[in-house]
Amino acid sequence: MNTYLTRAVALAGSAALLLVAACSAGSGTSTGGSSAGAEQKLAIGLVAEPASLDFTTTDGAAIPQALLTNVYEGLVKQDESGKIVADLAKSWTVSPDRKTYKFELVDNAKFTNGAAFTAADAVFSINRVKSAWTTSLKAAMDVVQDAKAVSPTQLEVTLSKPSNDWLFRMTTRIGAMFSQTGIDKLATDPVGTGPYKFGSWKRGDSIVLQRNDAYWGTKPFFNQVTLKYFKDPTALNNALLTGTINVIGTVQAPEALSQFSGNAKYQVIEGTTNGEVLLSFNNSRPVFKDTRVRQAIRSAIDHKALLDTCFAGRGKLIGSMVPPTDPWYEDLSQVAPYDATKAKGLLQASGAGGTTLRLRLPTLPYATSCGQVVKSQLEQVGFKVQIDQLEFPAAWLTSVFKNADYDMSIISHVEPRDLGAVFSPKYYTRYDDPTLQQELAAADAGDEATQVTEMKKAARRISEQAAADWLFLLPNLVVADKNITGLPVNAIAESFDLSKLARS
Amino acid sequence: MVLRLIERTAVLLVSLAVSSVLVFGFMAVLPGDPARVALGVNASDEAVAQLRQQFGLDRPLATQYFDWLGGLLHADFGTSYVSKVAIGPQVFDRLQVTLWLVVVGMIVALVVAVPAGTVMAARHRKISGLALSAISQLGVAVPAFLAGILLIMLFAVKLGWLPANGWTPPAENPGMFLRQLVLPALSLGLVQGAVLTRYVRSAVLDVLREDYLRTARAKGLRPFPALWRHGLRNAAVPVATVLGLQLATLLIGAVVVERVFVIPGLGSLLLDGVSNRDLLLVQDVVMLLVVAVLVVNFLVDLLYVALDPRLRVGQR
Secondary structure, three states: OHHHHHHHHHHHHHHHHHHHHHHHHHHOOOOOOOOOOOOOEEEEEEOOOOOOOOOOOOOOOHHHHHHEOOOEOEOEEEOOOOOEEEOOEEEEEEOOOOOEEEEEEOOOOEOOOOOEOOHHHHHHHHHHHHHHOOOHHHHHHOOEEEEEEEEOOEEEEEEOOOOHHHHHHOOOHHHEOOOOOOOOOOOOOOOOOOOEEEEEEEOOOEEEEEEOOOOOOOOOOOOEEEEEEOOOHHHHHHHHHOOOOOEEOOOOOHHHHHHHHOOOOEEEEEEEEEEEEEEEEOOOOHHHHOHHHHHHHHHHOOHHHHHHHHHOOOOEOOOOOOOOOOOOOOOOOOOOOOOHHHHHHHHHHHOOOOOEEEEEEEOOHHHHHHHHHHHHHHHHOOOEEEEEEEOOOHHHHHHHHHOOOOOEEEEEEOOOOOHHHHOOOOOOOOOOOHHHHHHHHHHHHOOHHHHHHHHHHHHHHHHHOOOEEEEEEEEEEEEEEOOEEOOOOOEOOOOOOOOOOEEO | OHHHHHHHHHHHHHHHHHHHHHHHHHHHHOOOOHHHHHHOOOOOHHHHHHHHHHHOOOOOHHHHHHHHHHHHHOOOOOEOOOOOOEHHHHHHHHHHHHHHHHHHHHHHHHHHHHHHHHHHHHOOOOHHHHHHHHHHHHHHHOOHHHHHHHHHHHHHHHOOOOOOOOOOOOOOOHHHHHHHHHHHHHHHHHHHHHHHHHHHHHHHHHHHOOHHHHHHHHOOOOHHHHHHHHHHHHHHHHHHHHHHHHHHHHHHHHHHHHHHOOOOOHHHHHHHHHHOOOHHHHHHHHHHHHHHHHHHHHHHHHHHHHHOHHHHHOOO
């Protein structure tokens, strides 16, 4: 009896001790201290976790978001205003026929496996896109005829035809520079030249990046950055409220912002993205062959009211397929202002009044809520709309995207500079317009000034022709602890650039 | 006894076989091509076809089924379509996390349900019993995820006593592990406990009406000691059965709770697998859950016999 009692007491005692230890262990620990010289750590909450770390064979925005510009660097990158600027290439020149690019490379960059970065690695990386990549993005490298290393710091790339788009695509993941000796384990152990190196990955939870102390450029402030992934927006918000993370990288539910904007502990940043929320039309359907029907839809939608209702008024009305950070941006939101009378007239003139339009929505929150508003606004001017929900991604991709079995849909197109890709006869919009194709070709082949004028023409054309309706541009909404500096205002590149972040 | 064991084992094996066909069948008819989802929206048909071949999706369904089953029998879970890494180690990593949740959740449930249910039964005509009854009724009505959200709002966001989410393995930081385990285990266990309380109550009530307990009372034992000595073992039989059946609900509850508390367990693996169309992974995890539930029910059946000697006499 006595022994039982002692044992029970001992057990209870140690359990109590453990609990006390547990409670005290966490109470003082928040992510990262503020004392100077201490380990500086940062935790960022993001939404989509990568499925793999290898963006050469796995698609999706989450891998470049974590790794590009942080672990991998390109020859060029996009700055926050959308301009193409130098990165691993110090400078470059374009030949008069616009087919040959000569890059002058930095001479002190090193991969995290110890190898020096040279022009040979650049040639290897460019060629490897064509030979070993499997995702659809690799097509942007097809225009490259030849890449050769003139010297360890000089690279010459010859294109088969002039293409402004190619240099732009080099700022995206296909321009990432790989080490010839560091590609055995891309899915688990990425090797790049960037300011951070890959630390560890707890699947289903987080990725840790460590500062690359041998970095050739300006070393970042934080020694360690943890990217924590949250499927649920409420859990993401709670993590910031309770100090588990310091930054919410992308706010998914704008209506939840109020709990942060009124609080002095946090800062809320609102900028722009590349995500045009498109009310797409299947232009191969007879009813949409009539321009008046398409224009009637654009005039029937009160975009301001729609944005207020389904996205808490955050976001920007753009009226075409160009975000404000592209050099050829113009505000085209007044090309088709809200005018219910005009919409009714156009619809009547077209004689398509009785047709039922099938609005097939992916199961994404913004699509579902905006879809209801679109339906009610269209029905007010005499359209008939039938809403049809499709599970996203699989069912939507098969039915709408691949088979174009739809009349209208709503989805955000987040790829940069995607006007040409989206309004082509092969795409699910089935938009067949030879004049537009000519303008796009001229823009790609010309010099910078020509590119801007031609792209402006193209953007205005699809807007006037009502090739689709642009509901709004998704905002970039970031919430962070008040003392975090260097956060990007606009999210236009594929990466979440960690190198400029600091704590004041 | 032996006959019963053979009979139960046969039932288990047949259920396993049938459920494996069902799990495989459902995955096969699910819309959406994993190869296309893996390659992204603009992939060419040739690239998709090539990947389908690489995954073995172009083979006849029967071949795919038997390959999959054969692999499982050798503990080979195959390679994920999406991440291209072996599924087995991932599943076992995540299983450990979920087991902690389920086991601790179950303990919480028992700690709540056994005393509460017994008191409710013993005092079923008194105010205290009725009050407990009302509270448990409320608990039954609250789903685990709602309990989780409420607990987070109170203890994490408002009071700041415990973390709102996250998971640390016990070996890495035991203190943090415990702090992070408290709220999810409570939200799982309290709800489950409320359900279980009602079974304990009715089992104890049944026992209270038995002749042997009346005899015990007649010999001068007070109600609780009488119950303790003679009643609880008998009440344990129906409760153990329910407990086994509840394991399935507890696993499903864990899936949801993992999402609310951002815990990298089997449930979040399953959800990720579904959204990425990682069909093989989903198939494996679902099958594993089915096996767990069937095996536990099998064990409960055996336990039933062990607890109640009357069942050992092979009466049919």
